[in-house]
Amino acid sequence: ILTDPFTVIVLKDTLEKRGALGQIKARIRAEVFNALDDQSEPRPPLSHENLLINELIREYLEYNKYKYAASVLTAESGQPEVPLDREFLAKELNIVEDTNGKSVPLLYGIISHFLHGGKEESTQNILPKVSLLNYPKQNLGKPPTERNQK
Numbered sequence: 001i002l003t004d005p006f007t008v009i010v011l012k013d014t015l016e017k018r019g020a021l022g023q024i025k026a027r028i029r030a031e032v033f034n035a036l037d038d039q040s041e042p043r044p045p046l047s048h049e050n051l052l053i054n055e056l057i058r059e060y061l062e063y064n065k066y067k068y069a070a071s072v073l074t075a076e077s078g079q080p081e082v083p084l085d086r087e088f089l090a091k092e093l094n095i096v097e098d099t100n101g102k103s104v105p106l107l108y109g110i111i112s113h114f115l116h117g118g119k120e121e122s123t124q125n126i127l128p129k130v131s132l133l134n135y136p137k138q139n140l141g142k143p144p145t146e147r148n149q150k
Helices: 005-018 020-036 048-063 067-077 086-092 106-115
Strands: 095-097 127-130
Touching (some): 005 020, 020 067, 048 086, 048 106, 086 106, 095 106
Parallel strands (some): 095 127
């Protein structure tokens, strides 16, 4: 059935439009990595900073449904399979969240703070309250191809 070049082109185009082709490629990469990953070779111990950074990245990847990228990060870095508690992570990073900010990854609030120069909390020595106000709701949780490009 897939011997006709036209059928292959149409099928590939359809899979790309649905976003399935990228997911299939990511899944194949993750499976190849897992197959080639040498479990007998111990990972170097994670520093406290790397543990926190990896967790921020994992939360971001999972929020955006990049589950294969998140699984490769976890496997390759030696990050614990069970994610760190978000409240623990926020406390470790001195982040104060408002109620809206709890629905997005902590990384969004950190980036927002630096993009806006910390103006909203210039008198305090903490990172800003994480808020959805700086991130349009229509962009969150959508695949990158559907997000508004700034």
